[in-house]
Amino acid sequence: MALRTPGRLRALLLASVAVSLVWGAVSAWTVEQRQSAANQVVAGSGPLSYDAQQVYQSLSDADATEANGYLSAIEPASDVTRIHADISRAEAYVLAIRAGDQDPAIQADLTTLATGIPSYTDYVGEADAFNRGGQPVGAAWLSDASYLMRHTLLPAASDMYASENARLNAAYARATGFPFLAVGAAIVFCLLAVAAQYRLARRTNRLLNPGLAAASLIGLVSLAWLLGSLGAARSGLLAGRDQGSAPAQFLVQAEVTALRMHSDESLTLINRDGADDSTEKEFKQALWPLLGRELVSAQSVGAGSPGEADAAAAARAAQAWYGQHQRVYDANRDGDYPTAVTLATTDSTASFRSVEAALGRGIAADQAAFTGSAASGDSDLGGLGAGMLIAALAMAAACAWGVYHRLAEYR
Amino acid sequence: MRNPMAVAVVSCLLLLGTAACGTAASPAQVATGATAVPTPSGVAVGPAALVNSTPLGGKCGPLADVAPTGPLPAPGHMPAGSTMAKIYRQGYLRVGVDQTTEFFGYRDAHGNLVGFDDDVARQIAKAIFGNPNAIRFVVITSAQRIPDVQNGTVDLVADNMTITCDRLQEVAFSSDYYNAGQTILVPSNSHVTSIGRLGGQRVCAAAGTTSINEVGRQRPQPVPVSVQNWTDCLVLLQQGQIAAVSTDNSVLVGLAAQDPDTKMIAKPFTCEPHGLAMSNAPGARDFVRFVNGVLEQMRTDGEWQRLYNQWVAPHLGPQAPPPPQYNVAVEQTCPWL
Secondary structure (H helix, E strand, C coil), rough: CCCCHHHHHHHHHHHHHHHHHHHHHHHHHHHHHHHHHHHHHHHHHHHHHHHHHHHHHHHHHHHHHHHHHHHHHCCCCCHHHHHHHHHHHHHHHHHHHHHHCCCHHHHHHHHHHHHHHHHHHHHHHHHHHHHHCCCCCCHHHHHHHHHHHHHHHHHHHHHHHHHHHHHHHHHHHHHCCCHHHHHHHHHHHHHHHHHHHHHHHEEEEEEEEHHHHHHHHHHHHHHHHHHHHHHHHHHHHHHHHHHHHHHHHHHHHHHHHHHHHHHHHHHHHHHHCCCCCHHHHHHHHHHHHHHHHHHHHHHHHHHCCCHHHHHHHHHHHHHHEEEEHHHHHHHHHHHCHHHHHHHHHHHHHHHHHHHHHHHHHHHHHHHHHHHHHHHHHHHHCCCHHHHHHHHHHHHHHHHHHHHHHHCCCCC | CHHHHHHHHHHHHHHHHCCCCCCCCCCCHHHHCCCCCCCCCCEEEEEHCCCCCCCCCCCCCCHHCCCCCCCCCCCCCCCCCCCCHHHHHHCCEEECCCCEEEEEECCCCCEECCCCHHHHHHHHHHHHHHHCCCEEECCCCCHHHHHHHHHCCCCCEEEEEEEHHHHCCCCECCCCCEEECEEEECCCCCCCCCHHHHHCEEEECCCHHHCCCCCHCCCCEEEEECCCCCHHHHHHHHHCCCCEEEEHHHHHHHHHHHHCCEEEECCCCCCCCCCCCCCCCCCHHHHHHHHHHHHHHHHHEEEEEEEHHCCHHHHHHHCCCCCCCCCCCCCCCCCCC
16 A cells, blocks of 8 residues: 555556557457458458359360360350350459469469460360361360360369368458457456446445446447447358358359269260270269269258258259260260260250259359348448447546546545 | 558568569469470370380281181071170170271261271171171270270270280281281471481370380380370370371371371381281180181172272272281281381
């Protein structure tokens, strides 16, 4: 008890103002961090993940469309247009990602894509030109194109998509984790306020200091506001993930798998690998079970999501497609090549298209859910940081006013 | 640090002492060829290209037991218990063919498999069924020809196959139905006139063939490059990744027809009898004898000449059917050697 009472009161004045300001800093900093992470989800990783997905899907689609078109004696004009659109879309999104993401690993993937896509279009052009002339070397060029696509371009696109998704998930974690620092600080400051009130009450024989009481009340209200807003933002963002981006990721994977299967079916017929069957084996032994797992995951992860019904529809359509594929396989195995080609370009392609259409609907629905929910979660944080600072200033003012009045009694 | 540019600049400054700033492969690296030229699947270069290849020639007869004896059974009336009767019951003849060798076995613009080899096989089907279209073609690569005969995937292989003593250990061959010779295909502006001028340069042939073996035997030795199909060699030539393709003139002429910027050196340096491959199981000798009988008939009734003139003569000049030899297996004389 070295200090006399006025000295203590002066110290209390300074301490309470400081605590108020520290609370303001901690709460505003928390909001800023959240806003930045939520913004990363909505405006950074979210769109980049979507861009990478577009690259991955477009290239897969080009591979499958080119292979299937090659099977027809005259490649349908719609296939040519479609491949053009696929390649243009892939290149446009490569440029978009290049501008939006400076990560060296991503940049390496982008370089692979930017240098490989022109080679791919070259090879496809050679394949189509020779095929038009009915010359067998066209199939060898096509095989090269497909090999480049599958061993260089698609792995880079897949890698990039996985990196962007990993970063999206990390941003989700930052934006939705428990705000330990703010809540911890609030608890400590509450205890300090109670202790200060208690000691002040004993010393001055007044039940309550109105200034400190008002500051505490403002502090509690601002804490409630902070937790409420963070909670609302969190539930918006989590809804965006659970009902949107997470199931969409599985549906995209399923679509890419289905496209590769469609491509494999054509390549088995084009490629000379007749009895070697490597593409046929990949279709049945690796990709078919994988597609099943991805569709099951899309449905379980996205239970209640807008794309859930589409995932189920895709699974049903895939069963029918597998039956059609088996007919292609049987005809080819029996040496009835013309029938195998006809089935592959008509019935089996139609079945594949219905799988693809269901997946496309599901991806679009989930993507829309993601955008809506995540944006609403992001907007829940609007104005919160400024509010926290104003509340802290009000608390500091109330503390100063309350303690100063007691201090004045000693003059 | 919400601005990504600022983040990038700062992290680059931090990294400046140790690594190049920015992308993993700089434009300069790309421009100087740091990214490799894409190559087709299944390419092997150097000694690896020679794995499972097979040497030419040798004496490994006699094959008197497969010489035709008497007239062929009438189509549709195969001797009970014979291999042909089994094929007849199956409803069609399964034939392993290539789809990439123009004029011998390839897909035409309508997607149909056609060519000299395919038509010879149709004659076998006609002799069994009375119908040349009672046939199912199975498309195979060069390296699959022997395994597919051995495991019964096909009844017969008609795919530009050279009869060699090594191969006779594994499959049975019909009598010689065509003579080819190995030569080279080069870009039309190339000054190379023989394989002897290609030492140290890359020369392509399909894996598991006599051709790739011959490439490896040349002195000075070229660098052998093996691929799955002959058209893969043509792609490598068009990409400038090899100096020449080397195999039978029968194959090269088909590749040359697909690319006017190539030329085939006319004079071959080998003489290679071609045969239809079948199972060499003891119980299947009757089928080999039957096929030899069909070939004999084709030689005498002009069918062989007709098919040759239709598919091959316009590109490789006239040839008469090679005489069958059943006593000494794999020796033939060709007019060019």
